[in-house]
Amino acid sequence: xxxxxxxxxxxxxxxxxxxxxxxxxxxxxxxxxxxxxxxxxxxxxxxxxxxxxxxxxxxxxxxxxxxxxxxxxxxxxxxxxxxxxxxxxxxxxxxxxxxxxxxxxxxxxxxxxxxxxxxxxxxxxxxxxxxxxxxxxxxxxxxxxxxxxxxxxxxxxxxxxxxxxxxxxxxxxxxxxxxxxxxxxxxxxxxxxxxxx
Amino acid sequence: xxxxxxxxxxxxxxxxxxxxxxxxxxxxxxxxxxxxxxxxxxxxxxxxxxxxxxxxxxxxxxxxxxxxxxxxxxxxxxxxxxxxxxxxxxxxxxxxxxxxxxxxxxxxxxxxxxxxxxxxxxxxxxxxxxxxxxxxxxxxxxxxxxxxxxxxxxxxxxxxxxxxxxxxxxxxxxxxxxxxxxxxxxxxxxxxxxxxxxxxxxxxxxxxxxxxxxxxxxxxxxxxxxxxxxxxxxxxxxxxxxxxxxxxxxxxxxxxxxxxxxxxxxxxxxxxxxxxxxxxxxxxxxxxxxxxxxxxxxxxxxxxxxxxxxxxxxxxxxxxxxxxxxxxxxxxxxxxxxxxxxxxxxxxxxxxxxxxxxxxxxxxxxxxxxxxxxxxxxxxxxxxxxxxxxxxxxxxxxxxxxxxxxxxxxxxxxxxxxxxxxxxxxxxxxxxxxxxxxxxxxxxxxxxxxxxxxxxxxxxxxxxxxxxxxxxxxxxxxxxxxxxxxxxxxxxxxxxxxxxxxxxxxxxxxxxxxxxxxxxxxxxxx
Numbered sequence: 217x218x219x220x221x222x223x224x225x226x227x228x229x230x231x232x233x234x235x236x237x238x239x240x241x242x243x244x245x246x247x248x249x250x251x252x253x254x255x256x257x258x259x260x261x262x263x264x265x266x267x268x269x270x271x272x273x274x275x276x277x278x279x280x281x282x283x284x285x286x287x288x289x290x291x292x293x294x295x296x297x298x299x300x301x302x303x304x305x306x307x308x309x310x311x312x313x314x315x316x317x318x319x320x321x322x323x324x325x326x327x328x329x330x331x332x333x334x335x336x337x338x339x340x341x342x343x344x345x346x347x348x349x350x351x352x353x354x355x356x357x358x359x360x361x362x363x364x365x366x367x368x369x370x371x372x373x374x375x376x377x378x379x380x381x382x383x384x385x386x387x388x389x390x391x392x393x394x395x396x397x398x399x400x401x402x403x404x405x406x407x408x409x410x411x412x413x
Numbered sequence: 414x415x416x417x418x419x420x421x422x423x424x425x426x427x428x429x430x431x432x433x434x435x436x437x438x439x440x441x442x443x444x445x446x447x448x449x450x451x452x453x454x455x456x457x458x459x460x461x462x463x464x465x466x467x468x469x470x471x472x473x474x475x476x477x478x479x480x481x482x483x484x485x486x487x488x489x490x491x492x493x494x495x496x497x498x499x500x501x502x503x504x505x506x507x508x509x510x511x512x513x514x515x516x517x518x519x520x521x522x523x524x525x526x527x528x529x530x531x532x533x534x535x536x537x538x539x540x541x542x543x544x545x546x547x548x549x550x551x552x553x554x555x556x557x558x559x560x561x562x563x564x565x566x567x568x569x570x571x572x573x574x575x576x577x578x579x580x581x582x583x584x585x586x587x588x589x590x591x592x593x594x595x596x597x598x599x600x601x602x603x604x605x606x607x608x609x610x611x612x613x614x615x616x617x618x619x620x621x622x623x624x625x626x627x628x629x630x631x632x633x634x635x636x637x638x639x640x641x642x643x644x645x646x647x648x649x650x651x652x653x654x655x656x657x658x659x660x661x662x663x664x665x666x667x668x669x670x671x672x673x674x675x676x677x678x679x680x681x682x683x684x685x686x687x688x689x690x691x692x693x694x695x696x697x698x699x700x701x702x703x704x705x706x707x708x709x710x711x712x713x714x715x716x717x718x719x720x721x722x723x724x725x726x727x728x729x730x731x732x733x734x735x736x737x738x739x740x741x742x743x744x745x746x747x748x749x750x751x752x753x754x755x756x757x758x759x760x761x762x763x764x765x766x767x768x769x770x771x772x773x774x775x776x777x778x779x780x781x782x783x784x785x786x787x788x789x790x791x792x793x794x795x796x797x798x799x800x801x802x803x804x805x806x807x808x809x810x811x812x813x814x815x816x817x818x819x820x821x822x823x824x825x826x827x828x829x830x831x832x833x834x835x836x837x838x839x840x841x842x843x844x845x846x847x848x849x850x851x852x853x854x855x856x857x858x859x860x861x862x863x864x865x866x867x868x869x870x871x872x873x874x875x876x877x878x879x880x881x882x883x884x885x886x887x888x889x890x891x892x893x894x895x896x897x898x899x900x901x902x903x904x905x906x907x908x909x910x911x912x913x914x915x916x917x918x919x920x921x922x923x924x925x926x927x928x929x930x931x932x933x934x935x936x937x938x939x
Contacts, residue, residue, distance in 0.1 A: 251659065255659065323636060323783070326632070326636050326637055326658075326659045327636040327637030327638055327659065328637065328659075330637055330638060340496070340498065341496070341497040341498060342494055342495065342496045342497065342498075343492075343494065343495055343496075343497060344489070344492040344493060344494045344495065345494050349489060349490050352486070352489055353486055353489070353490060356482060356483075356485075356486045359482070360479065360482070360483075363468075363479070364464060364467070364468060368467075368468065368470050368472065368475065370475075373475065377478075380482075389497075392497055393497075402686070402687055402688060407661055407683060407684070408661070409660070409661040409662040409663065410662060410663055410664055
């Protein structure tokens with residue numbers, strides 16, 4: 217049995233490509249291996265496909281309205297703060313859902329989507345699809361509304377703008393499968409299995 | 414005159430131009446007014462006007478940023494859809510396609526048999542009638558059967574046959590449906606309970622096919638990114654299961670506990686700071702290749718120390734290893750609950766069919782929806798389940814009736830085979846499948862070893878004893894061993910399947926025939 221033998225390219229280990237150069241803080245997820253691709257299509261991706269379902273778009277304005285009403289009911293919160301809080305909450309929630317969490321909560325694909333976040337899983341990674349267009353225009357619209365109702369106060373504007381950028385930048389097609397490696401992020405270097413004896 | 418005319422023409426042109434310009438401006442203003450009136454007619458236009466008026470607020474920088482954002486949004490909305498999936502094929506013209514099709518000569522799906530393979534096919538003995546210690550071959554001869562895994566000689570037992578027929582009359586042949594889809598019958602639940610009670614586990618699940626049991630169990634729990642540490646002599650079914658699991662696999666040297674600890678330590682080191690993943694140790698209890706016993710005591714100790722789950726394949730040990738046949742955990746005096754998953758077959762000693770997995774309630778419950786062979790295969794025929802239950806009952810009532818004579822016969826064979834130095838018995842005295850390798854003075858090649866073992870099998874059959882040999886699964890042509898090929902490459906050995914159906918005398922006689930066959934074949938080479 218080889219001790220630290222050649223890396224196995226079969227199903228067990230992810231391909232050798234998944235290995236970050238030590239100097240680079242930008243890392244692009246390499247294309248999937250044949251096994252990963254076949255596992256990905258083994259069953260429909262229930263994690264990402266629901267965005268194309270009926271009513272999936274409507275829930276966004278409903279959630280935003282709900283958030284606004286919620287913050288309005290808290291005593292002592294001004295209209296400006298209420299709009300800004302609504303904006304930040306929506307941006308944070310969508311960032312968490314679409315860009316931060318990777319993989320699928322269901323075990324239908326033997327972990328073949330483990331390295332992709334939901335935005336990258338949506339529509340098989342296609343860009344400018346109707347759902348992606350809708351989900352990109354939603355935060356922009358909310359931002360324009362909230363800056364308007366905060367009466368263009370500079371502080372609120374900066375806060376809202378930063379919240380918007382945190383969700384718009386990861387949505388850009390040129391940031392597809394791109395990771396920024398922070399000092400606290402997990403090492404991306406993949407552990408490798410061994411050849412059978 | 415001419416110049417005068419020119420001057421007046423140019424003056425009139427200027428006038429005309431001036432007039433046109435003014436008219437044009439007036440037209441523009443009219444159009445603008447019209448546009449504004451039209452715009453005001455659009456519902457909601459007042460809001461937009463107010464919004465734009467308010468948003469400027471003498472802050473050109475901020476307005477520019479917002480304008481850029483709006484332009485970006487419009488561009489994004491108008492951009493055409495495209496796929497990021499890289500197409501890895503070349504677009505060919507029709508004539509190129511035709512040319513390629515003409516050039517293409519298909520390879521045979523199966524390679525033609527080699528001479529040795531052809532010979533094996535021709536020599537394969539065919540048994541007519543039921544199996545048992547003595548079987549009748551198609552050519553009319555009656556031979557001693559040391560090639561069936563009928564260890565307790567229960568295969569033809571009238572009591573079991575009667576109960577099987579009674580079940581057949583009630584339940585029919587097969588349930589014709591997967592267990593989760595009308596396939597489960599009360600006898601299956603009884604059989605699962607009997608097995609769990611017999612082993613001392615919380616719960617048990619029955620699979621309809623022995624080979625696919627481990628193939629379903631391991632991938633049900635281990636996924637991409639999980640670690641599996643496995644013995645490097647694990648049988649073919651386990652290797653396929655490991656491959657299907659998509660996990661990161663590490664091997665330790667066969668039954669080498671120091672190496673196992675080294676591997677566990679290494680994983681511990683390199684996974685520090687990473688997300689916690691599931692980790693498993695996979696081993697066979699009694700190895701198919703070689704027939705030795707795993708050092709379960711140390712493995713269990715290490716598994717608790719390094720926080721692993723243990724999957725133990727008792728395919729070749731369940732029913733006859735341990736004082737009462739409860740397998741390797743009994744042999745090592747460990748509770749069966751120390752092993753997270755015990756997998757075994759019901760097709761050999763239990764003369765039924767299928768396999769089982771024993772473990773905690775959660776582990777069994779998870780498999781009922783995630784064990785692929787359980788979910789997608791038709792359930793075990795009812796008569797096999799009742800037969801297994803009957804055998805368990807017999808084993809629990811008086812184990813000494815089965816285990817003791819089996820051990821005696823194994824001992825007889827071991828003693829008889831020890832009389833010659835031309836073979837080495839590798840299997841443990843606990844294993845009813847005695848496997849031995851041949852001792853040749855000169856190191857024999859793999860092909861020569863296969864040739865010799867086949868010759869011994871033929872020689873034994875000629876003298877009325879049916880034995881088998883270890884066979885390997887050949888590497889497909891054009892495939893390199895390693896990356897994607899998990900094969901089965903056991904040592905060349907003769908396999909004797911001992912049964913309680915033989916008297917001591919019959920055992921000695923059969924062993925004598927095998928010994929003389931070995932002497933003849935190996936001696937010829939020496």
